[in-house]
Every structure is written in structure tokens, then in C-alpha cells.
Amino acid sequence: MQCYPEQLQAKLAQRLQPIYMIFGDEPLQKHEAIAEIRKAAAKLGFDNGQRFVAGNGFDWQQLNAAGATMSLFSEGELIELELPTAAPGRDGGQWLQQYVSQPTPDQILIVHGPRLAKDKQKAKWCQALQSAALSITVNPLSGQQLQRWLEGRCQRHQAVLQPAAKLFLMEQCEGNLLAADQELQKLALLYGNTPVSLEQLQVSLGNHARHNVFQLSDALLANDLPRCLKILDSLQGEGLEPVIISWALSKEVLLLQKVAELPSGDSRGMMRLGIWQQRQPLFQQALKRLSAEQIRQMINRCAELDQGLKGGTIQHPWTWLAHLCLMFSQPWQQEPLFISDAELAQ
Template sequence: MRIYPEQLTQQLSKGLRQAYLLFGNEPLLKLEACDQIRLAAQQAGFDERHTFTVDAQLDWNLVLDCCQALSLFSARQIIELILPDSGLNTQQAKSLQEVTAHLHPDILLLLQGPRLNKKQETSKWFKELDHHGLYVPCNTPDARHLPRFIQGRCQQLGLKPDHESVLMLAQWHEGNLLALAQSLQKLVLLYPDGELTVPRLEDALSRHNHYTPFQLIDAILAGQAKRSQRVLRQLEGEGVEVVVLLRTLQRELTQLYKMQEMGSRGTPLSKIFENFRVWQSRRELYIGALHRLPLPTLITLMRQLARLEVQVKTDYDAQPWDELAALCAQMCGIKTHLNPFS
């Protein structure tokens, strides 16, 4: 049965299931769902918790031993399995099915992993677990759905934002739910009446919402020019070193260049992604970037980046942020007036 994170509390109040499947790209939602499930399980007498990371070194017999501890003195147990970002291989899927077959009322199985694709959701191991429990997709809301998500969060906390405040919170926290949660908690403390207006938000919250270089990369790969500029400006405001961003962009451009080279030699896209260990959930981002950035464009961008790096390292009075912004815009497919060879 599939539910969404905001429905989990209601479902837990109806009783525990044997298995919970938390898959998605949003760490905060997975963390909150895990905490809710653990608390409900603890209240129901599940006093032991065993956590296993699914990798090549995992001894599945240890997992099965937990399931088969059926003496009168055995405690009810939570078994947590953390699945790899690359997904399960054939043997791991088979071992997981064996664990599923040994589930009983004194075992609660909690799975965490990356966002699933349609093929994974129709796999045998997933269908068997879904039959036993609840599937909770924990994905970051996109820009269209983020205002509704924020409205729901505010309601839970007793906050009453007006329409403009919701839109401002969405713009400031897009792609960063952890910062959003922290901001809302701060607003609860500052404004006991719960009323949120734009002036109150501007007084209470800094625009520096702790973005990371990896969120900049994701925006660029997706071709989201406006978002990439917003993230870049916030990184500048937070004091992130330009060199750190240049190195991050350099790694990404180099990888895209190598991918295009392999593609030009006739290598199938699936093989290219396997070679660079691109997660299934991120492949659409790279497909868009590869269509947008052919080899000649990548060469131009790499030269521009190298020139900018030399400038930053040799001219300590340089103001590189405008050129860096232009470089990011070009990676998103936007033409700029700056000449990369000037």
C-alpha cells in the first residue's frame, strides 16, 4: 500500500505493519518517517533494533538469525536495512525475498533507500514487501508542489502564513527542506500568534539557507537557469570559496565530456551510466545535460573554467562571481555576452 509522508501518522495510529519501505531523494522526510515508525514500534514493545547496510560484505545469515529468534525470552525487534544507491543486484534481491518470507508479528522490517523507478516498483522483492506493509515515497516536492507542502507544514505547527509568505518561503527554501524545517521552527518561537507576513519573514529569516555545491550542480544539470543563479548567489553570501565551486564544476564538465566521447564511439547510454555509476534516479538529469551540451560546447566551457581558475589564483583582487554566474548560465543552455576567450 502506497501512502505519502504526511499520511504516516494517521496510518500508524491504526496499528503497525510488518514492513515499511522508505524510498526517495529527500533525507529529511526519510529521517522524520523513520523516527515516527521507531517511536510507534517502541510503544508497541519492539525493544531491540538491528541495522544492516546492504552491500557486498553483508552476511544475510545475520539478518535471518534475527528473524528466527523465537524463544520465549526474545524481544520484539526492528530490523533496518539500508539499501545501496545503485539498487539491489540479483543475489541481494533474492536474499531480501528470503528475509520477507521469514517475517512474523515480532519482527518489524524497515527499509531505506534511494528513489525507485517504475521497474523497481514492479520487481518481485518490492511487490512482496509492499503486500506486507506500507510504501512511503520520500521525495523532495518540486517547485509546483512546494507551496502546498509548506502550507501543510505550517498548519501542523500552528502557523498561519498569507499567500505571499508561502511563495516567499518556497522561493527561499526550494530544494532544501532541512533549512525549511529549521526556519519554520524559528518562526514558531518568534511569533506565538502564528501569523506570518512578508515583513515578518524578512525580519526573521536570513536568505542564506545553507545550499551546497551539489545543489548547484543538480540545478545546472537540469537546465534550471534561474534556480542555479539563486543557489549560486546564496553560496556567495554564505562565503563558499570560488575555488571549491570551480573544482566541483570541473569534475562535472570532465565527466560530461567523457560521457560524450563514449557516446560518439557508439557506446549505449545505459553502458555509459553504468561505467560512471550514475544512479537511476539521476539519469534523467544527465540525459538532459548531454542533449544540451555537445562536445564542442563542453570544450568551450572547460576552457572558460580553466581561464577563470587561473584568474582566481593569480589575481587576488579579482571579482569572479559574475563570470562564474555566466558560466553556470551557459551550462544551462543560456547564451551570455561574456567572451570565454577574452
């Protein structure tokens, strides 16, 4: 059953589904959808949760043993399974098909990942999931969809923007809802119920340019390492949650992988991926210095960081983020130096 992100809350109020699948390249909507499912599940006693990232070498047998750790005081268990490349492999595909045919009682499964390409949508594991799960697609918004989203966010954060300012913010945030949401929260704090003019918005964006996640993404793609680290330091000083930056970096790396699969100079293909013309040269520039293997390793690092942040096992998230920035910017032939939390603690 298909469900739009804005319909999820109503669906959850009706009843919980045993399986949810959330795929797409819009990180804010994906995070919020997962958070809504967690909240609804916790109300019904599904307060024991485990998270898994099915990267290279993942042992799918871990999932079979997940239910054994459930607390005696829990009504059920919530399992979150991330497919960082939207491809579970042969073993994972078989496991998912088997699970769909015999779901574990008292367990809710959330499977999520990036946008599913057409060939993956036709895979047996994906079709099996779609037949049994509530499916939520979270793709980048544009046009009227983005306008409706922005209107809703203004109401949520009680931010009032004049028409010209709203249009300007919509143009600036296209493809990056995280940055738009962050900016609206700041505008609400700065101006309250007073309508924000275009000039005031431009001043706010200028004063906080170093605080915008989308500017960090652009600096990374452009290989401007000093600017990247300056922005990262500024974001830390502002108290921005590391998980927001992690989502943004993951999105850019996954987009890089998809652009690399397109024919060279395929502007329309990039547009279909939600990369507008003004950002396309940045991706082309990044692909000149990053190989497919480097991008694959970056995806794995992003997945490790995301899992660690969600599981509370990352003690030095900003060091992890700085190293990810280095992986974007530095040319390297082998596995780069990457300091783990355990090594930092020594």
C-alpha cells in the same frame, strides 16, 4: 499497500505491519516516517532495534542472526535496512524475497532508500516487497502538494506568515523541506503569533543565510569550498543536528548519480527528479569534475555516516561532514584521505 506520508500516522494507530518500505528522495519525510514507525513499534514493545546499511560487500547473513540478539525483556525487534542505491544486488534480492515469503515472527522490518527507478520497481525483490509491505513513497514536493505541506508545518510550529511571505518561502524551499522546516521553527521563535511579512522573512533568510542547509548544498555543487566550510562551521555553532546535514548531502549525491544517467542537457529529466531550472547548472557543473566512481564512493561515505549517526557510533560527526564536503569539491583519482573516528581518538 500504498500509503502517503500524511496517512502513515493513522495507519500506525490501526495496527503495525510486519514490513514497511520507504523509498524516495525527500529526506525529511523519510526520516519522519521512520521515526513514526519506531515510536509506534516502541509502544507495543518493539524496543530492541538494529540498523543495517546494505552497501557494497554487505553480508546479508547478518540479518539472519539479528533476531538472536533480541533482549529477553523485549516483545519484538525492529530491523531497519537501508539500500543506499535502491539496489540490493543478487544476494540481497534473494534474501528479501525469502524474508517476504517467511517473515520472522516478533520482528518488524523497515526497508528504505532513494527513489526506485522503473526498472527496479519491476525487479522480483521489489515486487515481492510491495506485495507484503506498507509502501510509503517520499518524493520532492511541488505545487499544491508543497503548499499543503507548508500550511501544515506552519500550524505545527505555530508560525504565522503573510501570503506573500508564504509564497516566497515556498519558492525558496522547493526541493528542500529540511531547510523550510528549520526556517519556520526560527520564525516561530522570533515572531511568535505575529504574522511575518515578506520583508521580515527576507531579513531572516539574509541574517541566517549561512545557517540554511540548502545553501550548503548549492555551495558544494558549485565547488565553493571556502563557503562550504564557513557554512558548516556556522551550522555547528547554531547547534543544528549533524544528521540533518547528512541527509542533505546524501540527497545531493544520489541526485548527482541519477543526473549522470540522463542524456546530457536533459532539462526535463532533471525536472522529473525534482531539480528545478535554477539549480540545474549546479548539477551540470558538479558532474564535469566528479566521475561515476567518485560519486559511488561518496554514496558509500554518506551511508556510513548515516548509519554511524543513527547508531551513536560517530564521535566526531562534524569532521566526517567536513571530509564529505572535501569529497564534493576536490578532484581526486583514488580513495581520498578519510579519517575514521578510531584514528581521531588516537
